[in-house]
């Protein structure tokens with residue numbers, strides 16, 4: 001932001017303003033382009049209380065200094081016996097997105113949304129990541145800093161009665177339901193936000209030239225986007241829940257012997273002596289757990305452990321936690337009061353000494369959301385009426401539980417200067433820097449695709465995992481989607497054999513080999529290798545996430561703010577600087593692909609497409625459906641079977657068209673946080689006079705990328 005404008009804005013906004021007939025409102029600029037409006041006494045346990053990351057101010061200064069499209073004086077905030085309500089003006093044109101990883105709806109304008117944490121997402125707002133945060137095509141984001149269940153009326157002309165509505169003259173009374181329903185009030189359109197039982201509120205406004213910039217600003221304010229370890233971008237395979245240590249090792253050998261790329265093996269509930277709730281102690285299926293960890297390490301696998309946070313009486317730290325837990329049990333386990341630093345420390349210390357120090361690379365944090373199911377056998381999620389010793393209530397704890405839990409464990413790795421990449425099933429706001437990816441059991445393929453986009457509006461990452469499949473086509477399509485996502489996961493927690501051995505769950509577990517199993521295995525190997533070849537490209541996209549707040553996987557609306565045709569597109573998305581993914585499902589072998597402005601290439605066939613148009617395109621089975629913007633340079637690596645700290649990627653630079661847009665590869669050790677202290681190189685790839693140029697700048701001593709070839713595609 002230009003200093004002059006910044007100071008002016010600061011001077012105007014730092015003053016306390018009293019709006020006529022409204023409670024006292026305070027407006028402050030709290031970081032470059034972030035304005036906080038506060039009123040009354042906000043809740044003690046707001047999401048921002050738990051954000052330990054500092055805003056990345058320098059990077060935020062680089063973003064535009066455009067102001068809000070409305071006057072803050074026109075924002076209404078009122079407090080009454082119900083709580084606090086906020087009205088924010090909307091213009092006719094703008095479209096809204098966000099509210100966490102919404103499912104079923106993409107454009108939120110005209111809807112009532114109530115983001116509440118739940119495992120069973122719904123159109124009204126139930127989601128794995130309930131974010132009281134939305135962004136607008138008019139170039140701003142609004143975040144209500146509360147952990148309450150909040151309702152957003154996303155574009156209504158219902159107004160307060162004191163506003164004295166102007167009623168349109170009706171020419172002739174019409175009697176169709178539609179005509180009778182049509183609201184004749186000429187009140188302005190606005191967003192109304194209802195925050196029940198609050199004594200006050202804080203609202204954060206994130207400015208931006210475009211929607212994308214307001215998302216970037218939000219991510220930078222939250223500490224910048226997460227930077228996974230390099231191995232986190234390879235394939236993760238989760239083994240069957242009841243596997244013993246020999247079976248796990250055998251699965252590891254299978255991947256290596258069959259040369260199928262895989263970086264992480266994930267163990268499911270059976271590793272605990274007690275699960276549902278958890279003991280966090282190795283069961284007798286793993287009599288020599290350390291030997292297994294070492295064995296897997298020897299085969300270059302990282303180990304991930306499944307757990308949830310409900311602490312079984314058999315857990316060694318149960319007694320210590322007893323007085324620092326919620327008033328209700330879940331599956332007979334304690335619900336740790338993660339708000340209390342002592343409770344978090346007990347939980348974390350145990351994990352550190354007994355698991356992380358022994359070589360566990362990451363965790364899967366299950367069931368940290370909530371459930372609609374209330375039958376005695378399967379319910380989880382403590383009731384909202386649960387009380388916690390810290391004073392946070394059940395409703396607030398629910399909204400924050402996944403993020404508090406993930407922070408508690410992520411902290412261990414940060415302290416050890418070791419990067420990790422978790423799976424988790426619930427999140428909230430200000431979590432952009434958390435190295436964790438959301439997942440869900442719902443398994444609807446169309447939803448899985450659109451959630452890649454919806455997650456990115458609020459600094460979230462999503463992994464559309466692959467399990468069993470209804471048919472070969474279903475399997476292949478799901479696999480393609482999963483390989484084009486922030487994390488590539490095969491979740492075989494209920495399959496004895498790899499899914500491509502047999503797609504049907506029952507037959508798989510009865511060891512009945514699919515007639516096409518060998519053919520499918522060959523396909524899997526090739527598609528996994530495609531993912532591995534893109535790791536340097538995706539990793540560099542994550543560096544932009546950290547550095548500029550730019551989501552590595554994002555909907556087309558972010559890159560094409562002026563193109564109204566992309567507003568509703570949730571089944572195509574950008575990966576990194578210049579690639580566009582267009583997955584499809586089992587229902588089709590072709591699909592309509594829309595190309596935004598510019599010229600595009602099919603990444604596989606190299607066929608060219610003119611932007612601003614839609615084409616019916618055949619989606620291949622044996623390749624990833626990717627398209628590349630003309631002028632781009634895409635670094636493609638010779639695929640490795642796994643990535644470790646010594647891996648060097650052999651790179652071919654594919655130049656699409658004239659290569660006018662340089663590409664920057666991010667090079668570092670790939671496993672520590674040293675990059676935050678400048679321990680990295682930027683390897684800039686560009687083209688001049690028809691020749692490829694490589695420039696390496698930075699203080700990282702190692703070499704990760706060996707640029708061996710240039711491939712010019714005209």
Ligand code: GAL
Nearest residue numbers: 241268269306366441491493
């Ligand atoms: C579910 C989870 C699955 C698997 C399973 C194990 O809740 O979503 O991925 O981990 O538990 O019991």
